[in-house]
Amino acid sequence: xxxxxxxxxxxxxxxxxxxxxxxxxxxxxxxxxxxxxxxxxxxxxxxxxxxxxxxxxxxxxxxxxxxxxxxxxxxxxxxxxxxxxxxxxxxxxxxxxxxxxxxxxxxxxxxxxxxxxxxxxxxxxxxxxxxxxxxxxxxxxxxxxxxxxxxxxxxxxxxxxxxxxxxx
Numbered sequence: 314x315x316x317x318x319x320x321x322x323x324x325x326x327x328x329x330x331x332x333x334x335x336x337x338x339x340x341x342x343x344x345x346x347x348x349x350x351x352x353x354x355x356x357x358x359x360x361x362x363x364x365x366x367x368x369x370x371x372x373x374x375x376x377x378x379x380x381x382x383x384x385x386x387x388x389x390x391x392x393x394x395x396x397x398x399x400x401x402x403x404x405x406x407x408x409x410x411x412x413x414x415x416x417x418x419x420x421x422x423x424x425x426x427x428x429x430x431x432x433x434x435x436x437x438x439x440x441x442x443x444x445x446x447x448x449x450x451x452x453x454x455x456x457x458x459x460x461x462x463x464x465x466x467x468x469x470x471x472x473x474x475x476x477x478x479x480x481x
Contacts, residue, residue, distance in 0.1 A: 315433050316467040321402035321419035328399035332421040335400070339425030343439055347431070361445045368449035375454065382454060385475055389413035404470075411477045416462075416470040423465050433467070440465035451475055 323329060349356040379387045386408045393403055393415065402418030422443055426436045440463055451458035457476045462468035 315427070317423070317427065317433055317436060317465060318467075318469065319420055319423045319427060319464050323399055323402070323419075325399045327396055331396055331400045332419075332424065335421035336425035336428065339422035339439075339443075340429055342422075342443075343426045343429050343431055343435075346439060346442075347429075347435070357442060360442050364442070364446035365449040368446045369453050372450055372453035375450075383477065384410050385413040385456065385477060386410060388454065388456070388475060389415070406472075407474075412474065414472070414474040416472050417464070418470055420464050420471055433465075437463070437465045447473065 323332075346356060346360075375388075375391050376382045378391060381387050389405065389408045392413070393405065397403065400419070400421060404416045404418065406414040406416060408414075420440075423436060423440065426439055431439070444460055444463075447460070448458050455478055457478055459474040459476070460472065461474070462470055462472040464471045
């Protein structure tokens with residue numbers, strides 16, 4: 314039996330469609346990962362490498378939309394549009410120039426993996442791989458990222474905390 318709780322209500326039609334699209338994409342990643350493992354094909358570093366490349370490209374787009382890329386409250390506005398807040402059950406904990414922190418009560422990616430019947434261990438592994446992109450994005454933006462809580466690890470929320478890098 315799973316120790317992962319990943320359920321957060323929404324009646325917002327667009328949020329439900331967004332969740333469904335993200336879960337479908339995550340299912341493909343999950344199925345590929347299972348098949349790679351069955352075949353004995355190492356895939357983790359390829360996944361991490363492609364996530365880092367995509368994060369670099371995506372960061373350029375975010376940076377172009379931001380008034381001040383060093384202001385984490387501006388980053389938070391980019392990272393949490395209304396649809397995303399509803400789809401992920403986001404709760405902003407802190408938003409200022411130096412820190413943007415939020416809890417997510419639902420993860421559509423995790424839902425896709427759960428729908429496949431993947432083990433808690435495999436869900437945690439896929440979450441770790443997926444978070445490579447988030448950490449790479451933070452790096453590309455010049456931020457530090459902490460992820461002390463994860464739904465896929467059985468925690469009650471997924472907590473992400475972006476901070477400005479300390480001046481050297």
